[in-house]
Amino acid sequence: MTSANALRNLSGLSGKRLVVFGAGYVGGELARQAVEAGARVTALTRNEETARAFAAKGIEAVVADLASDAWHERIAGGADFVVNCVSGGGAGIDGYRRSYLEGMRSVAGWLTAKGGAGAAVYTSSTSVYPQDGGVRVDEAAAVDREGERPRVLVEAEELLLNLPKAAGRRAVLRLAGIYGPGRHHLLEQVRSGEVAGRGEHRLNLIHREDICAAIWSALLASAADGEIFNVADDGAAPKSEIVAWLAGKLGVALPVFTGAPAAGRRAVTPDRVIDNAKIKRVLGWRASYPSFREGYVAILGA
Structure with a gap:
C-alpha cells in the first residue's frame, strides 16, 4: 500500500522510465511503486532470486555487480529518473568502498557515456555526521572526513x-x-531482552514509505538540483523511551542496554537530533509516519 504522501508525487510517472541501482529494501519498493504508477522500470541487483521476483512484477531486472562496468551495455541510457540506493557489500571497508564509491563511479561513467538522465538521486546516510552531545544537526553541519x-x-x-x-x-x-x-531490528532486540547502544542517546528514524516519498519529491522538483537533504521523521527521542514503548506494546519485560555498538557497527551511534526542516521547506515533503509510534503501530497492527 502506497501512502497518500507518495501518491501525490506519483501522478506524473506514467510512461516515464526509471533505473534503480541497488534495488534492495528501499530500491525494490521504489521500483514497485513506479510500476504501479505506470512507469517503465529497470532494476539492477546482485541477487538472482530478487531478479526473478522483479521480472514477475513487470520490472526489467539486470543481475550484475554495480561497481563493474559489465552492465553498462545492458541498461540503455536516456532514463527520466535514476536512483542509486545501493547498500554496503559486506567484507569490511573494502566491500563498503566497492559498493558505495566504486559503485557510484560506475553509475557516473554510465550516465556520462549514455548522455545523462533527467534527474538522479543518491541515498546516503546521516552517519556522515560526527556530531554528538544532543545537538541538532542540519545539512550545513560538518561531515566526518576522517572516519573511513x-x-x-x-x-x-x-x-x-x-x-x-x-x-x-x-x-x-x-x-x-x-x-x-x-x-x-529494534523489535527483535527488544524481544531478546538486550538492546545495543545507550538508552540516553536519541534515536533518529525514518520509515521506508517516507524515504520513497522523499526520493520522488527530489526526482520531480527543480528546487532539488544540487542539494543535500536530511531525511528523518519528526520524532527523535531517547532510545530508552522508544524501547520502553515497544516493550509495552509487545508485552515483554523492559530490556537492558548493552552500551556496545549494534552488530556491524564500529561505534555507538552518536546522540543528536537530525534536522529535517530543509526538505520540508524546499520540497514540501512531510513524513506520513512522523514518529516511531505511528510507524511501529502500522508494523505491529496495534
Whole structure:
C-alpha cells in the first residue's frame, strides 16, 4: 500500500522510465511503486532470486555487480529518473568502498557515456555526521572526513553532485535509521531482552514509505538540483523511551542496554537530533509516519 504522501508525487510517472541501482529494501519498493504508477522500470541487483521476483512484477531486472562496468551495455541510457540506493557489500571497508564509491563511479561513467538522465538521486546516510552531545544537526553541519566509512559516503555524494553532465537535476538524501515492513531490528532486540547502544542517546528514524516519498519529491522538483537533504521523521527521542514503548506494546519485560555498538557497527551511534526542516521547506515533503509510534503501530497492527 502506497501512502497518500507518495501518491501525490506519483501522478506524473506514467510512461516515464526509471533505473534503480541497488534495488534492495528501499530500491525494490521504489521500483514497485513506479510500476504501479505506470512507469517503465529497470532494476539492477546482485541477487538472482530478487531478479526473478522483479521480472514477475513487470520490472526489467539486470543481475550484475554495480561497481563493474559489465552492465553498462545492458541498461540503455536516456532514463527520466535514476536512483542509486545501493547498500554496503559486506567484507569490511573494502566491500563498503566497492559498493558505495566504486559503485557510484560506475553509475557516473554510465550516465556520462549514455548522455545523462533527467534527474538522479543518491541515498546516503546521516552517519556522515560526527556530531554528538544532543545537538541538532542540519545539512550545513560538518561531515566526518576522517572516519573511513563516512569519508566513502561523502566522496560518493560529491561524485554525483560534481558531475553536471550526469543528470539535469542531482540530489543527495541522507537517510536516518531505516525501518518499516520486514525490517524489525529494534523489535527483535527488544524481544531478546538486550538492546545495543545507550538508552540516553536519541534515536533518529525514518520509515521506508517516507524515504520513497522523499526520493520522488527530489526526482520531480527543480528546487532539488544540487542539494543535500536530511531525511528523518519528526520524532527523535531517547532510545530508552522508544524501547520502553515497544516493550509495552509487545508485552515483554523492559530490556537492558548493552552500551556496545549494534552488530556491524564500529561505534555507538552518536546522540543528536537530525534536522529535517530543509526538505520540508524546499520540497514540501512531510513524513506520513512522523514518529516511531505511528510507524511501529502500522508494523505491529496495534
